[in-house]
Structures are given as C-alpha cells and as structure tokens.
Amino acid sequence: MIKLRAKDISVIYHTLDGETEAIKNLNLDVKEGEFLCLVGPSGCGKSTFLNVIAGLVKPSSGKIFIDNEEITKPSNKIGYMFQRDYLFEWRTIYKNIVLGLEIQKRLNGDNLKMVEYMLQKYGLSSFKNYYPRQLSGGMRQRAALIRTLALNPDILLLDEPFAALDYQTRLAVSDDIYRIIKNEGKTVIMVTHDISEAVSLSDRVVVLSKRPARIKDILEIKFSIKDRTPIKVREAPEFKDYFNLIWKELDIHVE
Amino acid sequence: MLNENKIEYSKEHEIFLKNVKKRKALIIFTQILILVLFFAQWEITARLKIIDPFLVSQPTRMIKFLIKLYQNGELFRHIFVTCYETIIGFVLGTLIGTIFAVILWWWDFLSKVLEPYLVVLNALPKIALGPIIIFWVGNGRPAIIIIALMISLIVTIISVHAGFKEVDEDKIKLLKTFGATKFQILRYVVLPSSVPTIISALKINVGLSWVGVIVGEFLVAKEGLGFLIVFGGQVAQLDMVMLSIIILSIAAYIMYILVASLENKFLGWKN
Ligand SMILES: Nc1ncnc2c1ncn2[C@@H]1O[C@H](COP(=O)(O)OP(=O)(O)O)[C@@H](O)[C@H]1O
Ligand SMILES: [Mg+2]
Numbered sequence: 001m002i003k004l005r006a007k008d009i010s011v012i013y014h015t016l017d018g019e020t021e022a023i024k025n026l027n028l029d030v031k032e033g034e035f036l037c038l039v040g041p042s043g044c045g046k047s048t049f050l051n052v053i054a055g056l057v058k059p060s061s062g063k064i065f066i067d068n069e070e071i072t073k074p075s076n077k078i079g080y081m082f083q084r085d086y087l088f089e090w091r092t093i094y095k096n097i098v099l100g101l102e103i104q105k106r107l108n109g110d111n112l113k114m115v116e117y118m119l120q121k122y123g124l125s126s127f128k129n130y131y132p133r134q135l136s137g138g139m140r141q142r143a144a145l146i147r148t149l150a151l152n153p154d155i156l157l158l159d160e161p162f163a164a165l166d167y168q169t170r171l172a173v174s175d176d177i178y179r180i181i182k183n184e185g186k187t188v189i190m191v192t193h194d195i196s197e198a199v200s201l202s203d204r205v206v207v208l209s210k211r212p213a214r215i216k217d218i219l220e221i222k223f224s225i226k227d228r229t230p231i232k233v234r235e236a237p238e239f240k241d242y243f244n245l246i247w248k249e250l251d252i253h254v255e
Numbered sequence: 256m257l258n259e260n261k262i263e264y265s266k267e268h269e270i271f272l273k274n275v276k277k278r279k280a281l282i283i284f285t286q287i288l289i290l291v292l293f294f295a296q297w298e299i300t301a302r303l304k305i306i307d308p309f310l311v312s313q314p315t316r317m318i319k320f321l322i323k324l325y326q327n328g329e330l331f332r333h334i335f336v337t338c339y340e341t342i343i344g345f346v347l348g349t350l351i352g353t354i355f356a357v358i359l360w361w362w363d364f365l366s367k368v369l370e371p372y373l374v375v376l377n378a379l380p381k382i383a384l385g386p387i388i389i390f391w392v393g394n395g396r397p398a399i400i401i402i403a404l405m406i407s408l409i410v411t412i413i414s415v416h417a418g419f420k421e422v423d424e425d426k427i428k429l430l431k432t433f434g435a436t437k438f439q440i441l442r443y444v445v446l447p448s449s450v451p452t453i454i455s456a457l458k459i460n461v462g463l464s465w466v467g468v469i470v471g472e473f474l475v476a477k478e479g480l481g482f483l484i485v486f487g488g489q490v491a492q493l494d495m496v497m498l499s500i501i502i503l504s505i506a507a508y509i510m511y512i513l514v515a516s517l518e519n520k521f522l523g524w525k526n
Contacts, residue, residue: 054432073434080432086425090447090524100433103443131524151433 003032003187009062022048024212035188037198040208046191050157054080079153083160085144087132093143094128100151118146138169158190175230199242200230207249217249312497320494336479344403345464349457352411360419381405394475403467407460418452419445454518461514
C-alpha cells in the first residue's frame with residue numbers, strides 16, 4: 001500500500017539575491033507503516049522536501065498525494081516534528097501537548113483520554129504540570145512527540161529530531177521514540193545526518209544528491225537478528241556494511 | 256525540587272545564607288540612612304540659615320504644609336487626580352499601542368508603508384502638540400490624558416511591533432502544521448511570546464505617562480500634583496512645590512513597583 005507519493009517535485013526559492021534550486025524532479029513512494037530515512041549533504045533540500053509534504057512550501061512543480069489524494073495545504077494526516085522541540089515556555093507540558101488539539105478544536109474526551117494514556121505510557125504523567133524548562137532534553141523531545149501523536153496523524157515527518165540531544169540521550173530517545181512510533185503503527189519520513197541513526201531506525205534509506213536534491217540511491221535495510229531495536233541492530237553484522245555503503249554514496253569530502 | 260523547610264543545611268551553607276541576609280539588611284539600612292541624613296542636613300542647614308528656606312524650603316515647613324493640605328481635605332484629591340490621569344495614560348498608551356502593533360503585524364504592507372511616518376512621529380517631541388490638543392479637546396482632564404497617552408503611544412507601537420516580528424518563525428511554522436489560522440497564530444504564539452516586551456513597554460510607559468501628566472497639568476489643570484507645583488511656583492510657595500515633588504516621587508516609585516510586580520505574575524513560568 002502506497003501511503004504517500006511525491007510526484008516530480010521541484011522547488012525553486014526566489015530571493016532578491018537570486019534563485020535557489022532546492023529540489024529537482026524528485027519522485028518517491030512511501031509504503032504504509034514504513035520507516036524511511038532521508039540522508040544527504042547539508043543544504044541539499046531535505047527540510048524543504050519535508051516542508052513540501054507538510055504543505056508549508058508550495059512546490060514549483062509536482063504533486064504530493066496521500067492515500068491517493070492530492071494535498072495542497074497542511075493536512076490532518078501529517079504530524080511534523082523538528083530538530084528543536086519548540087515547546088512553548090509559557091505553557092505547562094500538558095498544555096503544550098494539547099496545543100494541536102486546542103487549535104483544531106478537538107479537545108474532546110476521547111482525544112484527552114488518548115493524551116492521558118500516552119503521558120502515562122511514555123513516562124511523562126508526573127511532569128505534566130511542569131514548565132518545559134524544568135525538563136531534560138530527552139523528556140522535552142518525548143513531550144514534543146506526544147504533542148504530535150495527540151493529533152493522531154498517519155504520517156510523521158521528523159526533521160533531525162535528535163540532533164539537539166547529546167549522544168547518550170540520543171541513543172536512548174531514538175530507541176524510545178522508535179518503539180513509540182512502531183507501537184502506534186505510523187508511517188515515518190525522517191531526515192538525519194547521522195548515518196548510524198539512519199541504518200538503525202529505517203526500513204529504507206534514501207540517499208539524496210547535492211543540491212538540487214535528487215534521489216541518488218535507495219537502500220533496503222534488512223537485519224538477520226530477531227526483534228530489532230535501534231540499539232540492538234548496531235551490533236548486527238550487516239550494520240557496518242550498510243554504514244559503509246551509505247558513507248560511500250554520500251561521497252563526503254572534507255574541504 | 257528543594258524544600259527549604261525539610262532539608263538540613265551544612266554549617267557552611269548556613270553561614271553563607273546568613274551573610275547574604277546580612278548584606279541585604281546592610282544595603283537597606285544604608286539606603287534609609289542616606290534618606291534620613293539628606294533630610295536632616297536640609298533641616299539643619301536651613302535652620303542655621305546656611306541655605307535660604309524661602310528658596311529651597313525645609314522639611315519641617317513641608318510637613319506643616321502637608322498637615323494643612325490634609326486637614327482641608329485636598330491632599331488626597333490632588334494625589335488621586337494625578338495618579339488617576341497617569342494610570343489611564345499609560346494603560347491606554349500600552350493598550351492602544353499594542354492594538355496598533357497587532358494591526359501592523361497583520362498587514363505587513365501597511366507596516367512597511369507607515370514605517371517612515373512612525374519614525375518621524377517618534378522623533379517629534381509630543382509635548383509640542385500640547386497646545387493643539389488643548390485647542391481640540393478643551394481645557395481639562397481629557398487634554399491631560401491625551402498628552403500622556405501621546406507620549407507613550409508611538410514608542411509602544413514601534414517596540415511591541417518589533418517584538419512581534421522577533422517571534423520565532425519555527426514556532427509559527429509549528430502552528431501552521433496544526434493548520435492554525437492567522438488569528439490563532441496571533442493568539443497562541445505571537446501575543447504570548449511578546450508578553451515580556453509588552454510588560455517592558457508598560458514599565459517604560461509609566462515613566463513617560465508621569466511626564467505627560469505633569470506637563471499637561473502645568474498647561475491646563477486646576478488640581479493635581481503638577482498643578483500644585485506650578486501654582487506653588489507662581490505664588491512663591493516653595494514648601495508647596497517641594498512637598499509636591501516629594502509626593503510625586505513616592506507615587507511614581509510605588510506605581511513602578513506595582514507594574515514591575517506584574518512581571519512576576521505574568522512571567523511566573525520563567526522562575
Ligand atoms: N525560505 C527559503 N528561502 C530561500 N532559500 C531557502 C529557503 N529555505 C531553504 N533555502 C535554501 O534551499 C537550500 C536547501 O535548504 P534545506 O531544505 O533547509 O536543506 P537541508 O535541510 O537539506 O539542510 C539551501 O541552500 C537553503 O539555503
Ligand atoms: Mg534541514
């Protein structure tokens with residue numbers, strides 16, 4: 001089942017300094033329930049691509065389809081999470097988590113019950129009346145995830161969601177979040193610049209070229225070990241092969 | 256979370272706390288001492304005829320005048336009138352200024368068009384408009400309040416609008432992913448993130464509003480502290496002038512403290 005289809009997407013940014021071609025004729029199909037990672041050189045147009053899917057940036061040409069329907073503005077089926085958590089300092093954790101529901105006027109019993117359940121399940125219920133600044137980076141990122149999940153989107157867009165965390169927290173939180181997302185059966189498109197992270201989380205890794213972004217290669221990631229978790233697969237024999245393959249594809253030069 | 260009542264501190268920490276407290280007490284004591292010394296030397300030098308009490312008044316004379324004012328029931332009327340005008344002035348200045356800032360935020364085109372005009376208006380000494388305002392709205396309280404409001408209005412528009420524009424674009428982007436309308440973006444991000452800017456505008460406006468009210472009273476009033484100051488000057492009653500200035504300082508100080516305490520109330524999440 002194709003959940004999301006990007007068809008011939010091109011994006012050109014126009015500023016007074018000139019125009020920037022960020023994406024060129026990009027085609028991509030994402031299957032339902034798939035965890036897909038996008039890797040590519042920095043500035044190649046990854047965030048732009050997510051913004052197009054989210055309906056925040058209008059492509060210069062091309063179309064996005066979700067469940068075979070074209071979308072042109074932010075859709076309820078999509079949840080977007082950024083590198084920083086953007087929790088509002090003046091709202092408590094709970095008020096932050098229900099922010100999306102409040103805006104969509106969906107603060108009803110069922111949705112709130114779901115929020116309570118997730119708070120409980122993901123270890124934040126005793127912090128719900130705290131302000132964001134009282135929480136650690138990992139907890140804040142989890143709160144941001146619950147805020148996104150509270151809207152019950154089918155597709156999650158994650159733009160380097162762990163990049164702001166320190167290494168250990170990052171491993172723990174990505175493990176956490178991976179379980180949460182798999183639990184909820186979401187389709188995920190995640191941007192990362194961390195190759196190990198991409199290999200450890202994804203079903204497929206899409207390697208993008210330098211700007212303007214085109215697809216350079218798509219790798220299926222499969223592991224021989226049972227019940228895969230992001231931390232476990234780092235031990236798997238295939239791990240470093242995938243890592244090296246992507247490393248080569250990315251063709252990174254230190255200048 | 257530390258709970259002060261339950262935790263036993265080490266000896267060293269107790270000494271540290273004690274020293275902090277001691278220092279604070281010493282600061283307050285010195286502040287009061289300066290005040291007392293200042294008034295004491297004023298009284299003494301006046302009595303010894305080193306300074307001329309006719310020109311600079313003297314504390315005991317001011318107290319006598321204070322009692323007189325109090326007894327004929329005028330003291331609180333004057334204080335009340337001036338404070339009332341000031342409060343109306345800075346509250347309206349901040350409120351109307353913020354509303355204009357919202358309008359400018361909403362229509363970026365308008366804000367670009369009006370920019371040079373705002374800069375000119377901001378540079379203009381608003382007091383100069385006093386006579387025109389009196390000519391338009393008459394010789395009374397409305398004129399005073401409008402002068403006070405004028406002084407703070409343009410700065411408020413400019414600074415609050417600048418605050419709105421500094422709001423994190425990504426927070427706005429987040430709301431857009433929720434499908435927020437422009438009004439919701441204003442309500443949920445732009446206004447709340449600008450509360451610190453608005454409160455600091457309020458704090459500045461208190462001071463500006465005092466200036467506006469006193470000048471306004473100089474120009475038109477028949478009551479109020481500004482009126483007492485001009486009137487005292489005209490009838491060569493320096494006791495009246497000095498006393499009014501002192502009352503004015505105290506009132507201004509108290510009002511500033513009250514406005515500043517709003518900060519704690521509205522920015523509780525910061526601590
Ligand atoms: N709003 C914008 N206006 C103009 N240029 C932009 C804008 N957003 C991004 N760009 C440019 O488009 C290119 C791709 O940006 P981005 O998608 O953020 O890259 P990535 O996320 O892969 O690092 C960059 O060269 C960037 O400078
Ligand atoms: Mg990016």
